[in-house]
Amino acid sequence: MGKSEAEQYSLSRKLFNKFNPTLLGLGDLRKANKSFEGLAVVFDLQQFTAFCDQRDPHLEVPQYLNVFLNWLFKSIAKESVRAREGDRIILWSTFPFFAKFTGDGVLFLWDARELTPEARGNVVTSLHIVCNDYEKEFLPKIRKRFTKPPPQLRCGIALGQIISMGDGSDYTGLCINIASRLQKLGDGQFSFAFTKKGMDNEEWYNDFRLINVPIRGLSKNEFVYVLKGEFINLSEAEKKKLRPVATSVRKKRKERN
Numbered sequence: 001m002g003k004s005e006a007e008q009y010s011l012s013r014k015l016f017n018k019f020n021p022t023l024l025g026l027g028d029l030r031k032a033n034k035s036f037e038g039l040a041v042v043f044d045l046q047q048f049t050a051f052c053d054q055r056d057p058h059l060e061v062p063q064y065l066n067v068f069l070n071w072l073f074k075s076i077a078k079e080s081v082r083a084r085e086g087d088r089i090i091l092w093s094t095f096p097f098f099a100k101f102t103g104d105g106v107l108f109l110w111d112a113r114e115l116t117p118e119a120r121g122n123v124v125t126s127l128h129i130v131c132n133d134y135e136k137e138f139l140p141k142i143r144k145r146f147t148k149p150p151p152q153l154r155c156g157i158a159l160g161q162i163i164s165m166g167d168g169s170d171y172t173g174l175c176i177n178i179a180s181r182l183q184k185l186g187d188g189q190f191s192f193a194f195t196k197k198g199m200d201n202e203e204w205y206n207d208f209r210l211i212n213v214p215i216r217g218l219s220k221n222e223f224v225y226v227l228k229g230e231f232i233n234l235s236e237a238e239k240k241k242l243r244p245v246a247t248s249v250r251k252k253r254k255e256r257n
Contacts, residue, residue: 018055027166027252037112037198038162038171039120040179041096041127043072044105045150046188054147055142064146071138072106072130073099079126092126098171105154105183109171112159112198120199124157131155132190156182156192181215182224190230196223211242 021029045051045068052061076096083090093115096108110123134153142149160175175195182193196210208225215222231239 025169026069027169029166031166033169034164035161037159038158038173038175039110039112039115039123040158040162040173041108041110041123042102042105042156042176042179042183043131044046044154044156044180044183045189046152046154047148048104048150051146051148051150060146064142064149067142067145069106070102070139075130075133075138076108076126079129092122093152095186100170102180107176107179109162109176114119120159124194125158127155128192152181152191154191155193156180156185158182159195159198177217178215178222181217185213185224185226186238186242187216191227192230193224196225199225213242220249 051064054060080091080093081089081097094110095162096110098107098109100107112120115123131153135151139149139151156179158175158178160171160173160178162171162175165173178195182195183191185193207228209231210223210225210227211231212221213224215224231242234242
């Protein structure tokens, strides 16, 4: 005979008591939290949900993520290298101090206190190259191995205050939420976007357009840089709605001329 419903769903008191916030891995939230200026970057895999909704996803999805995550970290590392001097590698900026898989993408955090204005621009430039390389280099190769993999890697970037959780096992902050919303700004019309705040220097960028756009959760519109090519593809009505600002910026590293 099968178990009764009461027996089927029974637990020992010890196991019952294990259902608590420690499952989140956030450490001791009663500790004093640290707040500091950080640069939040959220990568999102377009159509990842559709990719998971296929035959035998338990076979393809983990294998794809293994290949993708290895490629992503290697690509960010490669684009961060400015020079090699003996056993030392000189970077355009610091590496992110925190990374987290979000279910359909990856969150990276940089300590902005360690980034000069030029280094912040170098981070943006490097990540833009990584997103382009996903479509130009990574995607053609993995299409031979996986069925309809995510066709685009999107990216949102925002600067602001970051709050550590417990012992630093996780972080929260408005800039993280903004970065997450920027990677699908305009219902997917823009694939790469970053806020103007703390990131505005005409000597850095070349292919971006500054717009004034509402972001869910914020009471006021935010000035955001988007790819100029994607902005040009919008209808005239959509361009007018976004109230673009007549500012051109150059996306170039001084030393990379």
